[in-house]
Amino acid sequence: MERNEIKAVIEGLLFVSGDEGIDRKQIAQVLDKDSKEIDIYIDELKESYLSPDRGMTIVEYAGSLQFVTKQEHAVFYERLVETPGHSTLSQAALETLAIIAYKQPITRSEIEDVRGVKTEKPLQTLSAKGLVKEVGRAEGTGRAILYGTTKIFLDHFGLQSIKELPPLPENIQEESVEQEADLFFSKFQESMSTEDF
Amino acid sequence: MERNEIKAVIEGLLFVSGDEGIDRKQIAQVLDKDSKEIDIYIDELKESYLSPDRGMTIVEYAGSLQFVTKQEHAVFYERLVETPGHSTLSQAALETLAIIAYKQPITRSEIEDVRGVKTEKPLQTLSAKGLVKEVGRAEGTGRAILYGTTKIFLDHFGLQSIKELPPLPENIQEESVEQEADLFFSKFQESMSTEDF
């Protein structure tokens, strides 16, 4: 692979990693290259992003690299947040809120089980907006915080009480069953596919 | 503000918007500039991202601009991200979706007329995935639900608008054309078979 293409992939890796960042080691692994070689490319990429032509910059915390916005552009992001088209809750926050609303009281690690990703930030956002709050502690070791929705939450969605939430569609449950059936059928087909007219 | 700085801010806006994307109009608003001017910068930025040095590219789905990674690098991201953004659809769902996409707004029984089979389940799946939605009610008795495609549909198939769908083949002749080609080819071979190296 060409030098430029490797750098392009590193750029893409930083982009898809988003908030979570990516380690130098991981980058080398994904590209199946020597760490030292990759370090050179990473440093070149970092350097090139210092240019005022660029909208992002690369920061490195504890070996983890990520793209962040530039401080000098902060005013534009503030305006973006104000524009009407901008949704005030991120998808991550919305998903977290939905899980809490339907399954409260619930701990962070239970939410993370359902979403399959870390949920610290969205929880912070939701607390800051007053949509969720601590409603108690789970029993057992650790006594994890239990989250629930607030009155602001009800007000915002025009609900009298949490019982007024629309029921979850049934297909959410059904689908796992359907998949097993498909798995069966595909195995069946596999074994029969050699026969034909 | 300098031309390069404006482009840098656009880049940053695209970066923070992720898969939600951002409209051209929104960008112009945030930058407090004329739409036409901004369009030029956007197009230049798009152009510059076509270079093989870049890891992302700018696409426009459903009227909103977003950064995505490049197809040719898919293998590297697969190693990092466990599942791509969406699962693939079953044949039944794809057929149903194709009929809705081309004939919207359309009722379930009209879809079933074309497919010749019950279409309840695929429709449920498509609604659950947000690819189709109720867009109204048919007149007359029963007032059946009319279905249409959504923005998520455009995004799922990488379309800018519904108009970008290729025209429906009026008369599919590929088969007969293929056969003719085969006939031609076998005759051709026949006539050549006597000549050999």
Next chain:
Amino acid sequence: MQYSVKLDGFEGPLDLLLHLIQTYEVDIYDIPVAIITEQYLHYIHTMKELKLDVASEYLVMAATLLAIKSKMLLPKHEDDFIDQQMELDMEEDPREELVRRLIEYRKFKSAADELKEREAARSLIYTREPLDLSQFEREDTAKRVTNVTLYDMLQAMQKVFQEKIIRTPKQTTIERQEIPIETRMEQIKQSLLSVGGKKRFSDLFDNASKEYMVVTFLALLELMKVKSINCEQNDHFSEIYITMIEE
């Protein structure tokens, strides 16, 4: 006639008919109804034999085909009327409606293929969620949640579950590979040998897990295919006996 059938997941009677038309390389505008009907019924019959659920739509189509077939068999008039008759035939070709439906369906089937290709291309592209911009919110905006509706929340919930489902089957797949069909085939052969070469079908399903039952069933089908075993059944619903075929 070879008694085997390709069990493609047909999308319905129209799909099956298109498959037959293609397999027999016949002209869709001039379908030889007799042959196609025979083949179609053969499929339906085999599906029933295999105890596959034959949806009623398939049966309706079978009836339609038989009706068309019988109409086409009606005797033609003598040649005095031939010109007139030809015109009538053109107008009243009993196949006309069916052909129209087949062609209409085929259009969308090819459109579905096109979508499938686009979907595949799109799945090679990665993005990520928008960044959390709450750090850029001013105090007063921070408290405001404007454009989020209950519907958005419901959709978010669906997305979460769907992604969870996508994540889950991976474990299932690994579990399923624990009993390869080949291994189960060998086990069945051994257990047959240990009791003199004959066993009751139901005795082979001694483990209640779905996985085990499916693999056992598939292993039996395979063994029948390679002619290692024979299956006998005296009456409908009576016990099936599996016997080893001497090699």
